[in-house]
Amino acid sequence: MAQKPSIPKGTRDFGPVQLMRRNFIFESIKSVFKNHGYQGIETPAMETLTTLMGKYGEEGDKLIFKILNSGDFAAKIGMDDFVSLLDKENPTLRVSKKMTPQISEKALRYDLTVPFARYIVQHRHETVFPFKRYQIQPVWRADRPQKGRYREFYQCDADVIGSTSLLNEVELIQIIKEVFNSINIRFVIKLNNRKILAGIAETIGQADKIIDITVAIDKLDKIGLEKVNQELINRGLPTDAVSKLQPILHLTGDNLSKLDQLSDVLKDSVTGMKGIAEIRTVLSHCSDLDLEDLVELDLTLARGLNYYTGAIIEVKALDVAMGSICGGGRYDDLTGIFGLPDVSGVGISFGADRIYDILESLDAFPDDALLSTMVLFVNFGDKEITSCLPIASSLRRAGISTEVYPDSAKIKKQMSYANSNSIPFVILAGENELSAGSLTIKNMKEGTQESVPIQQITKYILEQSQ
């Protein structure tokens, strides 16, 4: 009996139109990365389990897709036997000892950051630092699938590693601007600095409560000041700490004015003042580059507090309510876990799937027709089509994508094929046309048609398609 075909939940097929649209996004991002001198790398889909485990917290470990060592042991004992080994009733169970340590030693990558850290350490002698790399590849997570969350999705990362200069943060902001401008998405860049958050926690005498404080502040807009203060107390902050926090909950004005108020509050925290100085430097360069209107200081931004040590960056679309469409930050010790300490880096990651959803909801993808086949030769039969083949070849040599309908099917079917595939020009070359040396070219969009001498067809199509 035939199988009913399906794909694993949380994964997707991409048909021609979807793929063209996805590639439009990937190519737009890649082209900005390259224009700033970022170099592409690719790492394997599979990493060793030891490379990945323990890097994403306990929850992350569970979401890593592990791969059975099928090449090694399944070749010997077979999948069915393997499964039967798991059944305690089965007497062949004693074979299991041989394979126990080897059941899985590989897994699918969970993000691009850990593989990049592994890459850097493994290839450090052939890498020139600072190293500006981009990487656009799929990652896999055994998350529960839901709308907008997939088990296979692409990340588009750019990182600079081996430089502590804040010019890198500025460049990433430029890149964000250029990417979203090029694909016509209006956006705001939220900027924070982990050192400021640490400074706040330190200043109110609650250095270990940095995450609780940030989570509560984050709710200010939604639940109001009173409830935020209550939540802080519920989270174990003493009332005097909550009092000391009040000026920070009352920050007003533009970025610079907020920074002035913050400087006042955090003046006794070396870490906090360092964070403020870093943001001032970044904002000052942004101002030189007319980027300052795009950047908004946001103390509630708390992504990646487990690994970010300086800047924290997040981008939100203005016209569509959606989570972050790009995020990143600075990490001071990415490669330490693989034996190369003190390598600072800063990077951002674009969320291609969310960007896709936004462009779709705004109906803002470029015209698909531009990307499809330009010309279709109708097939009137073997004799006629034989004469068309060299003409089709000469169109292709001029860069005009051209198809010859392979079967001499009914004309109606062939025209319908052209319509379904949005092919703008259809060439009708029957016996009469061919002997007269002029072919009929039908403009599918306009519904018009013209007779064009064979030698002028390439020129005609090039002119008409401009």
Next chain:
Amino acid sequence: MAQKPSIPKGTRDFGPVQLMRRNFIFESIKSVFKNHGYQGIETPAMETLTTLMGKYGEEGDKLIFKILNSGDFAAKIGMDDFVSLLDKENPTLRVSKKMTPQISEKALRYDLTVPFARYIVQHRHETVFPFKRYQIQPVWRADRPQKGRYREFYQCDADVIGSTSLLNEVELIQIIKEVFNSINIRFVIKLNNRKILAGIAETIGQADKIIDITVAIDKLDKIGLEKVNQELINRGLPTDAVSKLQPILHLTGDNLSKLDQLSDVLKDSVTGMKGIAEIRTVLSHCSDLDLEDLVELDLTLARGLNYYTGAIIEVKALDVAMGSICGGGRYDDLTGIFGLPDVSGVGISFGADRIYDILESLDAFPDDALLSTMVLFVNFGDKEITSCLPIASSLRRAGISTEVYPDSAKIKKQMSYANSNSIPFVILAGENELSAGSLTIKNMKEGTQESVPIQQITKYILEQSQ
């Protein structure tokens, strides 16, 4: 203790230069596919185990990488517990019953053909036939890794499905020619037809020995006629069948003359004569398109006899001894296994890794420098570099990929960065240059330098880089 980083055997990292070169190959292939109207699709890395198992023979099944259902059960019991379950000494073994049926239900795709068949059946109502699709994605095989054989590698496939016209075979031959011409590899296309092989087996009364006969014929060049005949007898062919085969082992002359001799031998086999007619049609169209010198009838070509039903195609490089660099054929019932019978297709697959190795051994990749950063601004300090940022932006707006060295490191280090990354132009903008309004541009290849007014830098670089 820090881990010593490594990647799974048989997998590879691709650094910037390798990736640019690989992308050159992929882009060349893709551009020819698109020029012929093939549309891209992508399928998930993971397919359900039932989609893949049983499609590649017993050996293939063993080489499929299976994925543990980590999202489902490891989340509940944890990897360590899971591994311990496999140890018969462990008393928690009784938990195993719960998970036995669910240990693995997904696997990494083994090729692009079976996922494509699955795609076609699953999306048949939204697909326009004939469907010309290309697909360039990695596949995974748990093969023993060795030189030139990897566990993760890309396939670049083009197939036409839903058309029995031999014009499709002709187009694939055109595509092969255009791809290898565009990347400058000299090649020969070997062509065979499964119906001819079947006709030969039928004619000598050994219809079930088609593979034995082909394998033996394949050795003609290497071991000579006498030993081939001996092998045929060893493989169980009666001596009279071997005698009847002799005219086929003695075919001489060009393609058409060989076909004439074959027609004589196979005149009583309907299947054999159909195969000959098919090849004649393909060769006749090739001749109309000046492709006939590239195509060689080769009766020893026997790839894919398990699924090909018509044309069998294989491409070999002329200047480097290497296995096939492209191969394919026609299959009459690809989608039957998934419940959609009688859909004929024909396709080819390019081997990107072998093509890479050939281009490398011929030193025939395009100049890497063309693809890297064009301009580097040396960083003399915060004040100077602040003035450089807007100039760098204006260069990028003109499409000139530009970097600003992020740290005010020693000039020697910055120049060495430019050298290592093959950056052709370095701009030196110290305090004096900036106040004079003219920056020093160093041509790294020529070793010359010039002072250029700031307003003219974009124009200067565009002119110099042509």
